[in-house]
Amino acid sequence: MSNLPSEPEFEQAYKELASTLENSTLFQQHPEYRKALKIASIPERVIQFRVVWEDDKGELQVNRGYRVQFNSALGPYKGGLRFHPSVNLSILKFLGFEQIFKNALTGLNMGGGKGGADFDPKGKSDNEIRKFCVGFMTELSRHIGADTDVPAGDIGVSPREIGFMFGQYKKIRNQWEGVLTGKGLSWGGSLIRPEATGFGLVYYVQHMIQHASKGSETFAGKRVVISGSGNVAQYAALKVIELGGTVVSLSDSQGSLITESPEGFTPAEIEGIAALKVARKQLSSIFSADADAHNNTLFSQSKFKYIPNVRPWLHVGKVDVALPCATQNEISSEEAQGLIDAGVKYVAEGSNMGSTQGAIDIFEAHRESNKNNSIWYAPGKAANLGGVAVSGLEMAQNSARLNWTREEVDRKLQDIMKSSFENGLETAKRFVSEGEEVLPSLVAGSNIAGFMKVAAAMKDQGDWW
Incomplete structure (x- = not known):
């Protein structure tokens, strides 16, 4: 990591994962996984672009837009869009890196990514937000798709922003598809997604x-x-x-x-x-x-x-x-x-x-x-993987052109959270020796479980050997 420009948030996320892998017996049992970590720590693709839009005074404004497509071994890139003044590449790389392993722990077919812009929706009118979203999606639309990359909301991106962006994507691409999650319930959204x-x-x-x-x-x-x-x-x-x-x-x-x-x-x-x-x-x-x-x-x-x-x-x-x-x-x-x-x-x-x-x-x-x-x-x-898990369930509903009931989605969410807990628990017991009387480390167990699933898929697909 030493040859990278300073990216404190991403470096913190990388070190947190790497240290738990090093302190477990994973690399002793599978030394080849060191290669996988080296490869997985670099995004497959980083997209950066400008967004030019006009405010209500008729004045030109410009913001930086990003999409970090980090890892697609398990499925289409999946992760939110954040609109906030603090957004930069380090924060989005940290979020995208975390997203890879979080999505792996859901058990659903989703890769990891993250995006957004240094745009602040606070203090903006609905018209200004709509104009920004149109400009942002005009560029992003060429890089995403239901089987390629499926963004969702995050800080500063509510159903209002998702709606504006979805409408612009549909106009540009001339197709209705589940390209964004967190949609309105009357046009492809899933029950329980906000919760x-x-x-x-x-x-x-x-x-x-x-x-x-x-x-x-x-x-x-x-x-x-x-x-x-x-x-x-x-x-x-x-x-x-x-x-x-x-x-x-x-x-x-x-x-x-x-x-x-x-x-x-x-x-x-x-x-x-x-x-x-x-x-x-x-x-x-x-x-x-x-x-x-x-x-x-x-x-x-x-x-x-x-x-x-x-x-x-x-x-x-x-x-x-x-x-x-x-x-x-x-x-x-x-x-x-x-x-x-x-x-x-x-x-x-x-x-x-x-x-x-x-x-x-x-x-x-x-x-x-x-x-x-x-x-x-x-x-x-x-x-906290429940949000992206139900986003994955929204993708499944969109693909099948159907809607599940609130009870069905909530039951699936409960099952996914139980599986995430048990997976981390059992993996910690397997790779971290601390004795039966000590509660297993959910940090180590979750990191190792998510990493192993992604690394195995990457090897099968020839991303490392």
Whole structure:
């Protein structure tokens, strides 16, 4: 990796995977897999382009657009599009690299990719967003297709943006196909897709709790700290509440909304926050002078407090479960230790690479050294794959020209999350020797399981030998 330009996010993702492979017995049992890692760490293709569009003042604007088509050994490239000012090649390579192994763990036929632009939808009119999406898809359309590359939404790309892009693709290519996922339900979308990442995350943690407690515990009575307030955080919170847990926080880029109430957040309050996000407002606006009257009634200052410029981890008191659902590197080493001091038992990432490497090291060290009081950590590639899994199910429905019921999709999602958990668990037992009394490393197990599946397919296809 030393001959690459500085790409800190990608280098972190690569080192996290490579270190767990090195620290297992995988390379001892299969030394040839070192070649596969070298090949898999380089994208098959990186596409970069400009997007020129006109704002509502009639002034020219330009943004950088990208698509990283990282690995197609298991199927068409699959991964989201992110519209955010922070988007650059390093972030998209990290996300695409993670996506390869995440998609492998779903058991579905999907390769890995990621894309987006340094465009900020916040503060833009619907007309400006439509113009940008048209310009972006005009270039991207020549590189994607239902059997080539199937993007989805990510940060800054909601069903509105997916709709604008799908319409432009259809006009240019003169064909209706499942080229994007996250579509509207009336034109090819799948039920459960908006909920899938958050629901899937909670289903995964449910298996962690049941395994660690030997079936004696559930979410019931557990205090759950959640970061983020977008799609993933909202639906994770709703599922936790449904299963009997208590949600004590949500957050956004400006600060954290905390409650010390024994009941935690209610479904109605989560829905109020969802409406706030649709209106593109920050959580801080709940208590502002010009706040929506409904939210003023819904969120009492006697129940909630808003803390600006902090993440929630060190501000919620006792906690059992931590679910980072905002962005990368949102749990630091200091915050990881703070969570442990607060009694956390389970940490699972709803965001991609939600914990710094230092935080992961602390969680893993505590898992290994505290046999009767372990912290069990699950990486995003295993715990948050529910979204891309249901995107894969959407692709299958589009190919067959049919729609499954909500119950059918949810049942398949639950099966996929169970399989992801069990695959990581059993692979860790096979390649990481830590003794029966220690909870297996889900980081190592998930990394090895995803990597082995991709590497074997690449070898069969002549990508390495």
